Amino acid sequence: MASIRSLSDHLINQIAAGEVIERPAAALKELLENSVDAGARTVDVELAGGGVKLIRVADDGTGIAREDLALAVARHATSKIATPADLEAIATLGFRGEALASIAAVSRLSLTSRSADAAHAWRIEVDAGEVGIPQPAALAAGTTVTVQELYFNTPARRKFLRTDATEYGHCEEAFQRIALSHPEVGFTLSHNGSVRHRLLGAGRRARVDALVGDAFAAQAATVDASGPGFTLAGWAVRPAYATTGRDAQYLFINGRFVRDRVLTHALREAYRDILHNDRQPAYALWLSIEPRLVDVNVHPTKIEVRFRDSGALHQFVRRAVEKALAATAAEQPAVSAAERLGVAAALTPPLVARTPAAERSTQEALGLAAREPAAFYARLFGERAAPRTGMPDLPNDDEHPLGFALAQLHGIYVLAQNRDGLVLVDMHAAHERILYERLKNSADRALPMQPLLVPMPFAADSLDVATAEENTETLSALGFSLSALGPSTLAVRGIPALLGDADAAVLARAVLADLREYGGSGVLTARRDELLSTMACHGAVRAHRSLTVPEMNALLREMEATERAGQCNHGRPTWYQLSLADLDRMFMRGR
Numbered sequence: 001m002a003s004i005r006s007l008s009d010h011l012i013n014q015i016a017a018g019e020v021i022e023r024p025a026a027a028l029k030e031l032l033e034n035s036v037d038a039g040a041r042t043v044d045v046e047l048a049g050g051g052v053k054l055i056r057v058a059d060d061g062t063g064i065a066r067e068d069l070a071l072a073v074a075r076h077a078t079s080k081i082a083t084p085a086d087l088e089a090i091a092t093l094g095f096r097g098e099a100l101a102s103i104a105a106v107s108r109l110s111l112t113s114r115s116a117d118a119a120h121a122w123r124i125e126v127d128a129g130e131v132g133i134p135q136p137a138a139l140a141a142g143t144t145v146t147v148q149e150l151y152f153n154t155p156a157r158r159k160f161l162r163t164d165a166t167e168y169g170h171c172e173e174a175f176q177r178i179a180l181s182h183p184e185v186g187f188t189l190s191h192n193g194s195v196r197h198r199l200l201g202a203g204r205r206a207r208v209d210a211l212v213g214d215a216f217a218a219q220a221a222t223v224d225a226s227g228p229g230f231t232l233a234g235w236a237v238r239p240a241y242a243t244t245g246r247d248a249q250y251l252f253i254n255g256r257f258v259r260d261r262v263l264t265h266a267l268r269e270a271y272r273d274i275l276h277n278d279r280q281p282a283y284a285l286w287l288s289i290e291p292r293l294v295d296v297n298v299h300p301t302k303i304e305v306r307f308r309d310s311g312a313l314h315q316f317v318r319r320a321v322e323k324a325l326a327a328t329a330a331e332q333p334a335v336s337a338a339e340r341l342g343v344a345a346a347l348t349p350p351l352v353a354r355t356p357a358a359e360r361s362t363q364e365a366l367g368l369a370a371r372e373p374a375a376f377y378a379r380l381f382g383e384r385a386a387p388r389t390g391m392p393d394l395p396n397d398d399e400h401p402l403g404f405a406l407a408q409l410h411g412i413y414v415l416a417q418n419r420d421g422l423v424l425v426d427m428h429a430a431h432e433r434i435l436y437e438r439l440k441n442s443a444d445r446a447l448p449m450q451p452l453l454v455p456m457p458f459a460a461d462s463l464d465v466a467t468a469e470e471n472t473e474t475l476s477a478l479g480f481s482l483s484a485l486g487p488s489t490l491a492v493r494g495i496p497a498l499l500g501d502a503d504a505a506v507l508a509r510a511v512l513a514d515l516r517e518y519g520g521s522g523v524l525t526a527r528r529d530e531l532l533s534t535m536a537c538h539g540a541v542r543a544h545r546s547l548t549v550p551e552m553n554a555l556l557r558e559m560e561a562t563e564r565a566g567q568c569n570h571g572r573p574t575w576y577q578l579s580l581a582d583l584d585r586m587f588m589r590g591r
């Protein structure tokens with residue numbers, strides 16, 4: 001083997017660049033972060049050739065003094081932190097003093113800047129790490145960094161780049177993340193001379209509308225919560241509008257886009273029993289957390305962070321989003337069948353003869369005189385809501401957004417009339433959710449424990465044993481009791497009473513794995529909820545069961561009062577609205 005020698009600074013920078021500047025988008029991200037850190041109000045980005053040929057970022061921030069220019073491109077030189085204590089509470093996006101040096105090591109970089117008190121601007125050029133002498137330059141204010149021919153001196157890296165279009169796509173994503181995380185800053189982006197984005201400094205809503213799409217926030221639930229040391233605000237998609245794409249998943253922590261396992265898991269949990277199969281949650285959320293409670297110094301591109309108490313944060317985020325999504329059918333804006341399913345557009349008019357509305361409802365009212373006594377309804381829904389009898393006098397009652405039942409269709413759907421038009425309800429799905437929510441509420445969040453007559457020992461690794469010992473309190477709050485029998489054996493002494501039939505060891509392993517990964521466990525509540533969901537499914541009114549009008553009305557009232565009543569336990573919608581306008585369109589009325 002060759003003898004050991006110190007690497008040259010240039011080689012060190014190139015190695016660092018390999019980590020930090022993985023592709024043009026990473027260089028763009030670093031430059032944009034510097035502009036934001038410099039307090040810029042507007043930032044203009046110009047790209048060419050997917051960012052490989054040119055990245056120019058011009059800002060109107062504080063600027064850099066002449067004597068600091070060379071330091072700015074030197075490795076381990078930063079104005080953002082000074083002492084180890086500063087590293088404990090980082091308030092800026094940058095802190096390592098590494099980005100510009102890394103970019104400069106693999107490109108031709110020029111840095112022009114003018115600090116507020118300077119008579120004019122100064123420029124330095126760095127060519128493959130060779131730093132030139134500052135020269136006078138023209139610039140009104142702020143800083144302009146120009147990066148040309150990225151990776152020209154590292155051909156191996158260059159070979160890993162994709163087409164210009166793909167690299168541009170990544171750059172645009174990086175741009176959007178920063179623009180979303182800092183809506184107060186105005187941004188423009190152009191590629192090969194054509195303007196792609198022009199964003200005025202604005203509030204979060206306007207920025208989300210501009211970048212994620214107008215429909216997103218309008219259809220999403222508003223999240224706004226605060227906890228000890230943190231706040232969470234933004235929008236989370238309502239299940240009915242979720243798609244299979246993962247592209248709109250934006251989570252910002254103290255103004256930084258991150259991809260965090262703990263929080264992603266918390267968000268998935270918040271959607272657990274309201275999102276259908278392969279649908280993905282979509283969200284744009286801003287988490288503010290006291291800088292001391294989060295460590296951003298864990299990943300070369302800072303896309304990951306560590307939390308002081310990830311369990312508490314997991315719980316906070318899950319609850320905040322759960323609460324935002326828990327709207328009852330009364331609180332939630334109606335999901336328009338026509339809009340979601342293209343119903344109006346799909347139907348070819350007019351296949352059926354028109355029946356005047358008044359006549360229609362009389363027919364149905366006649367056909368649907370209550371046949372079963374209200375006692376059946378009482379059995380079905382318990383004592384909570386008193387049954388209404390017959391058709392109401394005021395079908396447009398404001399208190400009853402789901403309106404009043406008209407009829408049952410093929411034993412499956414309930415048709416109701418409300419102020420806006422027609423409401424269609426999947427009666428089994430809706431009833432299932434109502435029962436499920438009621439079971440969950442009565443079981444409450446505290447899980448009572450059932451001690452096992454004979455403790456159940458199981459083989460565990462040392463990490464499991466340590467996790468069990470460190471989390472006895474959390475475990476017992478979950479209705480679980482575990483104790484170590486030896487360095488590689490744990491015993492289950494008690495499990496949540498509701499899950500009495502579960503395989504205790506399997507359950508214990510899953511809970512420990514969760515505790516280790518996310519600092520909190522949803523496994524038990526998830527299992528319990530699965531069980532309750534099955535019970536609800538069996539308890540719910542079956543299809544083809546004929547319901548009386550009072551029973552159907554009672555179902556509507558329960559939906560209005562029940563959280564998450566807009567989705568069944570498997571995330572399918574339980575009801576749709578067909579407005580009079582939709583119906584008029586179908587029948588080409590008023591054209």
Ligand SMILES: Nc1ncnc2c1ncn2[C@@H]1O[C@H](COP(=O)(O)OP(=O)(O)OP(=O)(O)O)[C@@H](O)[C@H]1O
Pocket residue numbers: 030034035038059061062063064071072073077078079080093094095096097098099100101142143
């Ligand atoms: N657009 C800018 N406006 C004002 N100062 C800047 C700008 N870009 C860089 N600087 C200065 O140059 C220094 C070095 O920038 P660089 O990005 O290399 O490191 P950093 O931002 O401190 O840390 P990190 O490597 O984590 O990004 C910064 O600390 C800052 O003082």
Ligand SMILES: [Mg+2]
Pocket residue numbers: 030033034093094095099100
């Ligand atoms: Mg930086």
